[in-house]
Amino acid sequence: MSWIDIGALDDIPARGARVVKTVHGCVAVFRTGADEVFALENACPHKAGPLAEGIVHGKAVTCPLHNWVISLETGLAQDADEGQVSTYPAKVEGGRILLDAHRLKARTAA
Numbered sequence: 201m202s203w204i205d206i207g208a209l210d211d212i213p214a215r216g217a218r219v220v221k222t223v224h225g226c227v228a229v230f231r232t233g234a235d236e237v238f239a240l241e242n243a244c245p246h247k248a249g250p251l252a253e254g255i256v257h258g259k260a261v262t263c264p265l266h267n268w269v270i271s272l273e274t275g276l277a278q279d280a281d282e283g284q285v286s287t288y289p290a291k292v293e294g295g296r297i298l299l300d301a302h303r304l305k306a307r308t309a310a
Contacts, residue, residue: 201289201300201301201302202300202301202302203291203298203299203300203301204298204299204300204301204304205296205297205298206220206229206297206298206299207296207297208295208296208297209231209235209237209292209295209296209297210295211297212229212230212231212237212297213231214231214232214233214235215231215232215233215255215256215257216230216231216256217229217230217231217251217252217253217254217256217261218252219242219250219252220239220299222304225241225242225243226241226242226243226252227239227240227241227242227288227299227304228240228241228242228250228251228252228261229252229290229297229299230252230256230261230272231256232256232258232259232272233256233258235292236259236272237290237291237292237297238259238272238273238287238290239287239288239289239290239299240261240270240272240275240285240286240287240288241275241285241286241287243285244263244265244266244268244270244283244285245268245270245277245280245282245283245284245285246263246265246266246268246277246280246283247265247266249263249264249265249266249268250264251263251270251285254270256272259271259272259273260272260278268280268283270283270285273287274287275287288300288303288304289303
């Protein structure tokens with residue numbers, strides 16, 4: 201994998217998120233209370249709510265529009281019959297957040 205440095209872990213508050221803009225749309229980067237980092241498409245599968253503005257709890261985020269709960273690990277909607285957002289490999293090294301460049305470049309236009 202080829203990794204892109206998108207910023208410091210401390211740039212995202214615990215249980216918070218930031219948006220990374222790409223050519224094909226936005227990716228939401230989440231930090232859990234345990235300092236784990238996850239990257240997902242920033243549009244809820246229900247009504248395209250901005251997930252980065254949602255509430256992070258455990259390894260999930262609740263969409264701010266209609267309270268759909270999305271797993272940060274899988275992108276699956278947890279309390280719905282269907283729905284999933286794309287996930288992107290993310291990791292922390294030396295206090296820096298890295299995203300998989302290849303997966304970001306392979307995104308389809310939103």
